[in-house]
Structure formats: structure tokens, C-alpha cells
Amino acid sequence: MEGGRPTRLTPDDTAVAGGRLRNAGLRATRPRQTVLALLDGWAGHHAVDDLSAALVDLGHRFPRQSVYNVLDDLVRVGLALPADTGPGRALYERAGDWHHHFVCLDCGAVMDVPCAIGDKPCLDAAVPGAEIDEAQVIFRGRCADCADRGPADA
Amino acid sequence: MEGGRPTRLTPDDTAVAGGRLRNAGLRATRPRQTVLALLDGWAGHHAVDDLSAALVDLGHRFPRQSVYNVLDDLVRVGLALPADTGPGRALYERAGDWHHHFVCLDCGAVMDVPCAIGDKPCLDAAVPGAEIDEAQVIFRGRCADCADRGPADA
DNA sequence: CTCGTTCCTTTGACTCCGTCCAATCAACCC
DNA sequence: GGGTTGATTGGACGGAGTCAAAGGAACGAG
Missing domain, CATH: 1.10.10.10 (Winged helix-like DNA-binding domain superfamily/Winged helix DNA-binding domain)
Structure with a gap:
């Protein structure tokens, strides 16, 4: 890395x-x-x-x-x-391409997920009258390491 | 409401x-x-x-x-x-259809945004080997009320 | 109905993240 | 090299969330 x-x-x-x-x-x-x-x-x-x-x-x-x-x-x-990784303590990263985040529910690891659009806002929402600056996506699940370690144990 | x-x-x-x-x-x-x-x-x-x-x-x-x-x-x-509305104190809501959230950067209001799919995961991500349970989207911007009140003031 | 086990609730204190305030200090402009 | 503006520093504060232990309630069996 x-x-x-x-x-x-x-x-x-x-x-x-x-x-x-x-x-x-x-x-x-x-x-x-x-x-x-x-x-x-x-x-x-x-x-x-x-x-x-x-x-x-x-x-x-x-x-x-x-x-x-x-x-x-x-x-x-x-x-x-x-x-953005949800509630909890704030995380910061160096500026770069607009992207999203994947959070592992088991180990808490955070990794970048490339954004298909690469700029913001990359999604639209049906909010009448609102100005949307950005759409941040948080993917949650189990990372490759944790998924390997077992089906669904702690 | x-x-x-x-x-x-x-x-x-x-x-x-x-x-x-x-x-x-x-x-x-x-x-x-x-x-x-x-x-x-x-x-x-x-x-x-x-x-x-x-x-x-x-x-x-x-x-x-x-x-x-x-x-x-x-x-x-x-x-x-x-x-999910980002860092800060946790918010809870009653269970219902899977949906996303719009957060106003000015007044902090939170409102629901219907999900186009309505079930999770509603988006896919390129995370090799990972199991994705859900994709939560947070839209940020200015709500209709705040957008009406002025172009970009406090 | 009563007993017993299991799980839940309660209590208090504690940790950690983030913020507010006032005084000192440094960076930039001329 | 001064002066002004803005940033840094330090201490104290508040609030959200967590931990551990003891008491109490809910459910099932007899």
C-alpha cells in the first residue's frame, strides 16, 4: 500500500x-x-x-x-x-477524487470505493426545491478478510 | 405530517x-x-x-x-x-421501507429520500471479495426553506 | 399457581470526542 | 523592520456513548 x-x-x-x-x-x-x-x-x-x-x-x-x-x-x-462512515468519531483523508466508502461491520475497516461518476453530486434525489451538493454513499458489509474467516461468526 | x-x-x-x-x-x-x-x-x-x-x-x-x-x-x-446522517449523535427511526436521507447543511434538517430500488443493497460497489449488505446514501445540500432564504448566506 | 432460570434493567461512574473562551504569538503586508 | 490581522495555545466545559455489577422482571416448566 x-x-x-x-x-x-x-x-x-x-x-x-x-x-x-x-x-x-x-x-x-x-x-x-x-x-x-x-x-x-x-x-x-x-x-x-x-x-x-x-x-x-x-x-x-x-x-x-x-x-x-x-x-x-x-x-x-x-x-x-x-x-463519511456514519456516526462515531470523525475521520479525515487527503483530498483526491470524489469517492465513497465501504465499512466492514466486523472489523471496522474502511476502504475507498471509486465513484462511477467521479464528481459530485453523483446521484440525484427527489427532494423538491432543495439544492443537492453531494451524494455520499456508505457501503456496509463484511470485508474480504472477515468474509473468509467464517460465514457469520463474531 | x-x-x-x-x-x-x-x-x-x-x-x-x-x-x-x-x-x-x-x-x-x-x-x-x-x-x-x-x-x-x-x-x-x-x-x-x-x-x-x-x-x-x-x-x-x-x-x-x-x-x-x-x-x-x-x-x-x-x-x-x-x-445515517454522518458524524454526530446517532438518530433512530421506526422501521419501514429502505430509504436514504437528505441533510440540510444550513439548518440541519433531515428528511427521507425514497430509494429507487426500495430494498438493500440498492447499489453495487467494486470491492473484491466483500459481502455488501447495504448501500446507504446521504444527500447533502440546502433544503427548500434555506434555499429560499438566500443564495448562500448563513 | 408457584418456582426457577435466564435474560433484562437499573445505577453510577467513567471515557472519549468535540467545543468554547481568553490570552499569547506568529505570519503576512507595507 | 514595525503593525495589523489572524491563528495557536491552554484550560475548562459539556455531551454522547460505554462498562461493569447487582437487583428485578419475564417466560416456561412443573
Whole structure:
């Protein structure tokens, strides 16, 4: 799997992240650069706590609130995406093609599902008068690993 | 809208609910009968706290945990549905036709969106080896009321 | 009807995620 | 290199959901 959790962030990484931030109209502060660089090098879906822990491992300790602030900003300008997987703690992922998510009911794994359309909104709904921005699909079931392990046990 | 919050629960209501519980393989305990009767007579999507408050108004005070337990059981046997609307507090609704949800980004209103198929899974996904039980769609945008109130203000 | 087993309910405290607020500090513009 | 604007920080708060243990109720058998 490409994009495993980065083991270090080079000055280049943060510099690139800074440019992208400024391009998006955001100030290139250290927390933002760091979080964005981390997210860019780390595929998958990550809870705020996981991101915080990863940052600590990389030598950057930020308060919880800073991570929340940064993620809110990144989502607002489209540099990060909130990964909809239903109730529970929020997950974030780096920006990319519009896609959906499959959630395993057994092990909780989350994986991307390519969207047939690739842009949003990719489905239409019969809601009179409403403006639909996006249609997010959550597939639920049992992933290949769990399906192999047994018909329906715990 | 039919099915506004019930103002009372008759002995008949709870008796009927008891029968449905036993049919589903559950013991017909008082909390279960009461919650199920309330849910059946109350269309829409309700948070656990809202249900608790409604129960108090009806003269039934149950601990939070009892409501959680009952809802878990009802969902497990298919007498209630968790209404997927993304991160945040969990919403529940009475069982019925399989459908999706539209969430207004401005006012937070949740409304049902009929599913074209009406059964699950209503969409397919390219997840090799996985068993897909359901595909839940969350539409996001601005509801008719909010769209009328202004182009894109707060 | 009564007993007994099994399952459910209840109680309280606890954990975790996310938010609010005020004060300090840094980034960008000139 | 200052000044202004905006972001970061830290502590405290609230709310949703969970865990474990003890008491109580529902159903079936006798």
C-alpha cells in the first residue's frame, strides 16, 4: 500500500505544503503545514487522535484544538476531506477524487470505493426545491478478510 | 405530517408492541414496549435524548442506558433503523421501507429520500471479495426553506 | 399457581470526542 | 523592520456513548 504513515517530514515537504496553503488562501502556519504534509503522505482514513499521535511521533506536539482547527480549515478550502462512515468519531483523508466508502461491520475497516461518476453530486434525489451538493454513499458489509474467516461468526 | 410526537400511549399500543417484540424473538419488557410504541407513532428521526425526553413527557422515565439497550435490540431485530446522517449523535427511526436521507447543511434538517430500488443493497460497489449488505446514501445540500432564504448566506 | 432460570434493567461512574473562551504569538503586508 | 490581522495555545466545559455489577422482571416448566 503506498502512502503508509510517514516516518519523517522533510523541510521540503512542509515547504510544499506551505505553497499549497497559500494557493488556497490560507496562511502557512506551522501546524497547518505539518498536518497537511502528514496527510499528503499518509493514505487512508484517520481519526483526529491518530493524526495527533502521528504528529507526536514525528516530533510535533500540537494541542487537540489546533488539530481540529487545522482540519476544519483544510476541509473548508478543499485540501482535506471528511470521510463519511456514519456516526462515531470523525475521520479525515487527503483530498483526491470524489469517492465513497465501504465499512466492514466486523472489523471496522474502511476502504475507498471509486465513484462511477467521479464528481459530485453523483446521484440525484427527489427532494423538491432543495439544492443537492453531494451524494455520499456508505457501503456496509463484511470485508474480504472477515468474509473468509467464517460465514457469520463474531 | 402524519405521526407527530404521540401525546399518550394507550394500553393497546403497548400490547401491540409487545406482540411484535415476541414475534421478533425478544422479551416483551416494559421499556421495550414503551420505546417501540413511541417510535411507531412518531415519524421522523430522533436522537436518544429526544426519545428520552418524550418518554418522560408520557410519564415513563427510563435511564439513558435502558434507552440505548432497547434501541440496540430493536435495531438488531429490525424493528428500528439507525438513520445515517454522518458524524454526530446517532438518530433512530421506526422501521419501514429502505430509504436514504437528505441533510440540510444550513439548518440541519433531515428528511427521507425514497430509494429507487426500495430494498438493500440498492447499489453495487467494486470491492473484491466483500459481502455488501447495504448501500446507504446521504444527500447533502440546502433544503427548500434555506434555499429560499438566500443564495448562500448563513 | 408457584418456582426457577435466564435474560433484562437499573445505577453510577467513567471515557472519549468535540467545543468554547481568553490570552499569547506568529505570519503576512507595507 | 514595525503593525495589523489572524491563528495557536491552554484550560475548562459539556455531551454522547460505554462498562461493569447487582437487583428485578419475564417466560416456561412443573
